[in-house]
Amino acid sequence: MQKDAYTLILEAIDTGLYRPGDRLVESELADRFGVSRTPIREALQRLETQSLLARDGRSLIVASLDHNQLSELYVVRSELEGLAARLAARHATREEVDVLKDMVAEDRVLVNDPVALSRANRRFHKQIHLASHNRYLVQQLDLVHRTMALMATTSLAAEGRGEGALSEHAAIVDAIEKRDEDRAYAALKTHISKAFTTRLKQDSLSNI
Incomplete structure (x- = not known):
């Protein structure tokens, strides 16, 4: 098409x-x-x-995002992504869970390639959004992720962040697979929080 x-x-x-x-x-x-x-x-x-x-x-x-816009974006992203994980734990099919598990396993080979890992990271999050089975939530998250494109760098480029992110992905999928809605929500919010912390550190270093 x-x-x-x-x-x-x-x-x-x-x-x-x-x-x-x-x-x-x-x-x-x-x-x-x-x-x-x-x-x-x-x-x-x-x-x-x-x-x-x-x-x-x-x-x-x-456009570019200033510090306040970045903070506001991550607040919204954290809540919406957490909700998506909670709903995925409730609604995801066996096949959707298998796809998420495969993504975590396959993405480990990309740990030293931040650009490829960033693309894989977007696919992973999109799969969770779809597994929530809530079209309105997917629409809102699409808008959030479009705005994320205004960031000039990926937090996955920070040393050690790739390994950490993949471990966090594994914890999220484990919670979804076990239908533990609270743990899935908390695991995805923690994942976003760590990404935001990494980005703030990156920004502080670039402004020196």
Whole structure:
């Protein structure tokens, strides 16, 4: 299925092709993606409405998150992800649990590749969202994760964070498999909290 202009630009931001502060020009985007300028213009307007793009004079640039926005985002993400884990513990099918277990096992080979591990991490979280079997929660988490794309670096690049994250993933899946809703909720919230702590440390070092 052919991707629309909105999805193409969003994926370009998500993969780091365009980073916070980069200027997005209609004609250049149309040439890059082989799409006419009208759908590009509509996609840019939609991304601006979602606060993924910001105005810099007459130009549109990829937005960046300040400290307060980052904190607010992680508060919301923590609660929504925790709820997704709780509902997954209640509703996930045997097959969905097996997929999560396979992901944890297979992702261990990526521990020294932060970029690949970051992609795998997004797949893992998305699978938990789907296993919650709540379409409205999935929609809200999609919006949160789109905003996460505005972070220039991944917390998984920090030394030792990859191993820690995978251990946390294993604990989350174990709780979901055992249908322990409270433990699944707590394990995923702890996972997000540790990721946030790591990111704050990264930011403090980059500001020295």
